[in-house]
Amino acid sequence: EPEVTQTPSHQVTQMGQEVILRCVPISNHLYFYWYRQILGQKVEFLVSFYNNEISEKSEIFDDQFSVERPDGSNFTLKIRSTKLEDSAMYFCASSERYQETQYFGPGTRLLVL
């Protein structure tokens, strides 16, 4: 069964460093998403992406974040200058169509020191 994959599974970085989190969505899906879950809190929406552009974003998704689909398979989330409060589990998801079931990857646990 097709699945969403994410790399790395864990990443530790120093405050102020840039990180890139990678995702491979399900191949025939057209909508891509990033969510995050800070430890002990709810899963929060960051951004959705369709047709090579951001379609929706939350107030969390500020100028330090960016997303890209650099080729036909990868979908990346870049955090330019990480802060301690960016430490979280970051989930990628994809869906075939708008407002349909979103399929999640296993997440990347990011720790900013």
Added chain:
Amino acid sequence: ILNVEQSPQSLHVQEGDSTNFTCSFPSSNFYALHWYRWETAKSPEALFVMTLNGDEKKKGRISATLNTKEGYSYLYIKGSQPEDSATYLCAFNPVNNNDMRFGAGTRLTVKP
């Protein structure tokens, strides 16, 4: 504010017990309600998506109901098994918006 609440926060049951938990969500601006099952270190697994008031969905021993007028959904597990142990998340999709607003989850532990 589109707040999604789940109760209880955690639940411990014996193998063979049936159980249920609740998700409440805004009744206005509703498009869809999703249930996910999330085991530690794995991807959240989509269980159900429900859009119509009165919807009932079933997958094996797990079923869900939806009341959009009053803004709640129930998830039922019949004859719980240890492998049902997981966190069950619900997520609300408002109209004309593709993000999902998650509840905090109900953590179910089924003891053999």
